[in-house]
Amino acid sequence: MNNNASHPGITAILLAGSRPGVDPLAAAAGVILKTLIPVAGQAMINRPARALxxxxxxxxLVILTQSPQPFLNDPATRWLGDHPKIRFEASGRGIASSLLPLLERADIGLPLLVTTADHVLLDMAMLDQFVAQARGQDIAVAMVERTTLLARYPHSRRTWLKFRDGWWSGANLFWFGSAKAARIVGLWQEVEQDRKKGWKIIAAFGPVALLGAVTRISSLSGGIARVGKRFGLAARLVAMDQPEACIDADKPDDIVLIEEILAKRG
Known part of the structure; x- marks a missing residue:
């Protein structure tokens, strides 16, 4: 356990739930869940879980999923149920609805660091940077600026949000440092179904944020800080140094690229 009172130990939340219906990636790999797909010889979930x-x-580490049984029944992931630092919790209907109760539970503990089971390239350096820059904030979100990614992976395709300080893509790392974060998570729950539609999410944070994005008069880092101030909390953008921070396993092309990167890492 981390016994430094000024830096309380972090609870990591690994989102490993599945959406309704058949996942095409899982079906193509012959597994029942996307997070069980073998990537470079390991079940997808294993690498981010071990990094955490x-x-x-x-x-x-708390793994949020509909049921732990697929992981406990699979020899490749059975270790997750045996590890003393890992527990499973049932996920809700969406990410935000799953996180809200955890923010209020004493047995979970704050701060929370949230990431996804398809964040296969997550490593110590990414976690070091994110934790260092997120500490002391009520909420923080990690993103990668487009030039950072394209300088190393020019053919990688991401979803970008355009601001005065660049084009940004999410890195699937979130920080909830205090119970105040529930105010933002509650809003997240309202727009969760539109999480891939950047403008709807921006609009939910108010007309000033939307106008700033459209006219490019607002930087993303400044906008996140102002949104936090509006909700009475400290909020920060963590601009990740590693381009791999925004490469997750969403598409077959992503898995090919991830395996190439892992092979170079050795």
Whole structure:
């Protein structure tokens, strides 16, 4: 356990639920869940799970999923149920509805670091940067600016949001440092079905944020800080140094690229 009172141990939340219906990636790989797809010889979930539990600032890992049984029944992921720092919790109908109760539970503990089970390239360096820059904030979100990604992976395709300070793509790392974060998570729950539609999410944070994005008079970092101030909390953008932070396993092309990167890492 992390016993430094000024830096309480982090609870990591790994989102490993599945959406309704058949996942085409899982079906093509012959597994029942996307997070069980083999990537470079490992079940997809294994690499981010190990990165999280190996990080010295993280005390515990909570895996949110509809049922733990697929993971406990699979020899490749059975270790998740045996590890003393890992527990499973039932996920709700969406990410925000799953997170809201956790923010209020004493047995979970704050701060929360949230990421996804398809964040296969997550590593110590990414976690070091994110934790260092998110500490002290009520909420923080990691993103990668387009030039950072394209300088190394010019053919990688991402979803971008355009602001004065660049084009940004999400890195699937979120920080909830205090119970105040529930105010933002509640809003997130309202627009969750539109999480891939950037303008609807921006509009939900108010007309000033929307106008700033449209006219490019607002930087993303400044906008996030102002949105936080509007809700009475400290909020920060963490601009990730590693381009791999925004490469998750959403498409077959992503998995090919991820395997190439892992092969170079050795």
């Amino acid at each position: 539990i190996d990080h010295p600032a993280i005390d515990r």
